Every structure is written in structure tokens, then in C-alpha cells.
Amino acid sequence: MAKCDVCGTHVDMPYNCRHCGGTYCSEHRLPENHACPGLENWNDPDGVFDSGFDATVESSAGSQSALDRIGIDTGAGGILGYFRNNVTYLFLAISVVVFAGQFLIAPLLGIRPVSGVDPGTTTWGQIFTLTTTNPEYVWTWVISVFSHGSPTHLLFNAIALYFFGPIVERQVGSKKFTALFLVSGMAAGLGQVGLGLVLGEQVAVLGASGAIMAIMGVLTITAPDLKVLLFFFIPMSIRTLTILFAAFSVFAVATQAGGNGIFSGVAHFAHLTGLFIGLWYGRRVKDRVGRGPKQLNLGPGGGGGGPGRGRF
Structure with missing residues (x-):
């Protein structure tokens, strides 16, 4: 069970926003209902729609990213697709x-x-x-x-x-x-x-x-x-x-x-x-x-709880 970052309601099946990383109930799952920072960039392909992995993003049917032009496919089925975001x-x-x-x-x-x-x-x-x-x-x-x-x-x-x-x-x-x-x-x-x-x-x-x-x-x-x-x-x-x-x-x-x-x-x-x-x-x-998550969650949009210790 997780707790909504907005209202504090405990929910069995939380929604994890993949953009801001927050955990929300069904009422606040939509970006506009939890003030997701992605809303400010909704029309910006470098914000919500682009993972930031490519140098550029397709802005029209005929345009290509820099990696596409040299033959490296970063689309959903491409060899580097998994590393988008x-x-x-x-x-x-x-x-x-x-x-x-x-x-x-x-x-x-x-x-x-x-x-x-x-x-x-x-x-x-x-x-x-x-x-x-x-x-x-x-x-x-x-x-x-x-x-x-x-x-x-x-x-x-x-x-x-x-x-x-x-x-x-x-x-x-x-x-x-x-x-x-x-x-x-x-x-x-x-x-x-x-x-x-x-x-x-x-x-x-x-x-x-x-x-x-x-x-x-x-x-x-x-x-x-x-x-x-x-x-x-x-x-x-x-x-x-x-x-x-x-x-x-x-x-x-x-x-x-x-x-x-x-x-x-x-x-x-x-x-x-x-x-x-x-x-x-x-x-x-x-x-x-915007507001960061208050807890770590396994699954899409979140991580799992772990230690805060590391050696150089």
C-alpha cells in the first residue's frame, strides 16, 4: 500500500508518474491534478515527449534525429530504445x-x-x-x-x-x-x-x-x-x-x-x-x-527503497 503525495490517501494500486516520479491516487493521477512539472512543457518536445537521450526529436514526418541520420535507431524498437529515459x-x-x-x-x-x-x-x-x-x-x-x-x-x-x-x-x-x-x-x-x-x-x-x-x-x-x-x-x-x-x-x-x-x-x-x-x-x-516523491516504489515511475550508503 502506498500514500498519495497530494492528499495522503492510502491506496492499494497507486499511480506512479513517469515524469515527476510522484505517487498518486486515482483522483490525482492526471498531470493537471498533481501539478506535474511536465504540464509547463506540454508543447515542448524536449520536455514531456522527449526523453532527452537523442540530440533532437522528430518534429515532422520527414525530420530525423542526429542518431537516426547515422543509422542508429533510438525508437521504441531500436537497439537503443530501452535507454530512452x-x-x-x-x-x-x-x-x-x-x-x-x-x-x-x-x-x-x-x-x-x-x-x-x-x-x-x-x-x-x-x-x-x-x-x-x-x-x-x-x-x-x-x-x-x-x-x-x-x-x-x-x-x-x-x-x-x-x-x-x-x-x-x-x-x-x-x-x-x-x-x-x-x-x-x-x-x-x-x-x-x-x-x-x-x-x-x-x-x-x-x-x-x-x-x-x-x-x-x-x-x-x-x-x-x-x-x-x-x-x-x-x-x-x-x-x-x-x-x-x-x-x-x-x-x-x-x-x-x-x-x-x-x-x-x-x-x-x-x-x-x-x-x-x-x-x-x-x-x-x-x-x-516541482514536488518530488515522498517514498520510493518498485515499478514504472519509481524505484525501490534502499540504503543511502556508498563507498568511493
């Missing part, structure tokens, strides 16, 4: 593929991580990690966002992205979500490397946690009362979770900067960088995306 799942798939490349394919080619050695001096590290040794390797700015250090690291990040990503993607559109994810992920890694350079420490960064924290930052502004389960069983609002996480990360960064290694091995400054980008962007789009 589902870039979150594309990023999940890329992370799994990159992880397989890290620990299955690369070792077969004789390329593997070396314990106790600066990753910036190994071929494996120079491919998959962003390091203080080689911060100028631009490809690592991107690939490090999709790389992970262990199955557990990948699992926690994948869970958080799976549950929170689709909500923000439906709020801002796939193109802007893609930019948010990549820019915040790269900025988070570069921020951690920058701090390492200032402190004179060797740092190797990999993981999507910075981008995921940006997603949570957006939701903290657009849907502050969204209920989540920390560690799968502690209920709280995403606003409370963000405050607790930010406080812990600030303390951890201060501890690391003071020379205490108790919280070493986790890129807390990267988490904070991603979070602040998300909070900033959430404030920019809050008035345009």
Missing part, C-alpha cells in the same frame, strides 16, 4: 562491463593491480584509476567513475544508483542527468586528487560514489522528505541522511588532513565534492521540477 541503467551496465574489464579481461592480458605499489606506476592503475601520479591522464577522469575496487564496492554503488538515479533522471531529463552524473563524478575524483596533491599524499581514486552523492544532493533539495532505509532497515528522510553523511565526511576529511589515518582508504572529500554539486544543482532546478 533510462540512462541510469546504461551507467549501471557500463560499470559492470568496466568491472569485468578490470578483473577478468585485463588479467588475461597480463594487466593486473599490484598490492602495495602506487597505482599511478602500474599499467592497470594508469588505465582504471585517477591518481596524483598522473592526473593529466584525461581518460582516467571518466573511466575511474565507472571503475570499482571490489565486488562489494560495485554492489553498494549499484544499489544506490538503481534506486535514486531514475528519480532524478525523470525530474531533469536524461541529457541533463547524464551531464550531472559525469561532471560530478569527474569533479569528485579530481577534487580528491587535488587534496592529495596539496597534502603531499599518493592518491588513487575510482568509483561512482561522487556522482551518486550528487544525485542524493539533488533529491535532498527536490524531495527532502523522501523516505529511505539506511543499511536496509533504518528509516529516515533523505534530508536527514544527507546531513548525517555530510557531517561524518567533514569529520573524516579533517581527521585525514590532520594526519590520522583512521578513515583512510575512503575518498571522503570526493563524496563531499559530489554532494555539494548535487545540492547546488538541486537548488537550480527545484522550481522547475
Whole structure:
């Protein structure tokens, strides 16, 4: 049973709006009855009708998108059709593929991580990690966002992205979500490397946690009362979770900067960088995306309840 975000009525079969991500009863299921932000763009193909995945949208029977012109079909039956308005799942798939490349394919080619050695001096590290040794390797700015250090690291990040990503993607559109994810992920890694350079420490960064924290930052502004389960069983609002996480990360960064290694091995400054980008962007789009959902739901238009924890 779910609760309508407008009137609070408990309903057995809720309607989940695919544009704003809200949960509604039959009375408020129509966009005009729950002030859906999509109404403002009803005549704008980049708003309601376009997922934002294509560069352009067909405006007439004879026009084609940029991807159509080069032979890639993004229609309902096309090879990329599934990823229209589902870039979150594309990023999940890329992370799994990159992880397989890290620990299955690369070792077969004789390329593997070396314990106790600066990753910036190994071929494996120079491919998959962003390091203080080689911060100028631009490809690592991107690939490090999709790389992970262990199955557990990948699992926690994948869970958080799976549950929170689709909500923000439906709020801002796939193109802007893609930019948010990549820019915040790269900025988070570069921020951690920058701090390492200032402190004179060797740092190797990999993981999507910075981008995921940006997603949570957006939701903290657009849907502050969204209920989540920390560690799968502690209920709280995403606003409370963000405050607790930010406080812990600030303390951890201060501890690391003071020379205490108790919280070493986790890129807390990267988490904070991603979070602040998300909070900033959430404030920019809050008035345009309208009311965010108050709970996560499995099924079309929603995600499922999950943890708010991730490691970089």
C-alpha cells in the first residue's frame, strides 16, 4: 500500500508518474491534478515527449534525429530504445562491463593491480584509476567513475544508483542527468586528487560514489522528505541522511588532513565534492521540477527503497 503525495490517501494500486516520479491516487493521477512539472512543457518536445537521450526529436514526418541520420535507431524498437529515459541503467551496465574489464579481461592480458605499489606506476592503475601520479591522464577522469575496487564496492554503488538515479533522471531529463552524473563524478575524483596533491599524499581514486552523492544532493533539495532505509532497515528522510553523511565526511576529511589515518582508504572529500554539486544543482532546478516523491516504489515511475550508503 502506498500514500498519495497530494492528499495522503492510502491506496492499494497507486499511480506512479513517469515524469515527476510522484505517487498518486486515482483522483490525482492526471498531470493537471498533481501539478506535474511536465504540464509547463506540454508543447515542448524536449520536455514531456522527449526523453532527452537523442540530440533532437522528430518534429515532422520527414525530420530525423542526429542518431537516426547515422543509422542508429533510438525508437521504441531500436537497439537503443530501452535507454530512452533510462540512462541510469546504461551507467549501471557500463560499470559492470568496466568491472569485468578490470578483473577478468585485463588479467588475461597480463594487466593486473599490484598490492602495495602506487597505482599511478602500474599499467592497470594508469588505465582504471585517477591518481596524483598522473592526473593529466584525461581518460582516467571518466573511466575511474565507472571503475570499482571490489565486488562489494560495485554492489553498494549499484544499489544506490538503481534506486535514486531514475528519480532524478525523470525530474531533469536524461541529457541533463547524464551531464550531472559525469561532471560530478569527474569533479569528485579530481577534487580528491587535488587534496592529495596539496597534502603531499599518493592518491588513487575510482568509483561512482561522487556522482551518486550528487544525485542524493539533488533529491535532498527536490524531495527532502523522501523516505529511505539506511543499511536496509533504518528509516529516515533523505534530508536527514544527507546531513548525517555530510557531517561524518567533514569529520573524516579533517581527521585525514590532520594526519590520522583512521578513515583512510575512503575518498571522503570526493563524496563531499559530489554532494555539494548535487545540492547546488538541486537548488537550480527545484522550481522547475516541482514536488518530488515522498517514498520510493518498485515499478514504472519509481524505484525501490534502499540504503543511502556508498563507498568511493
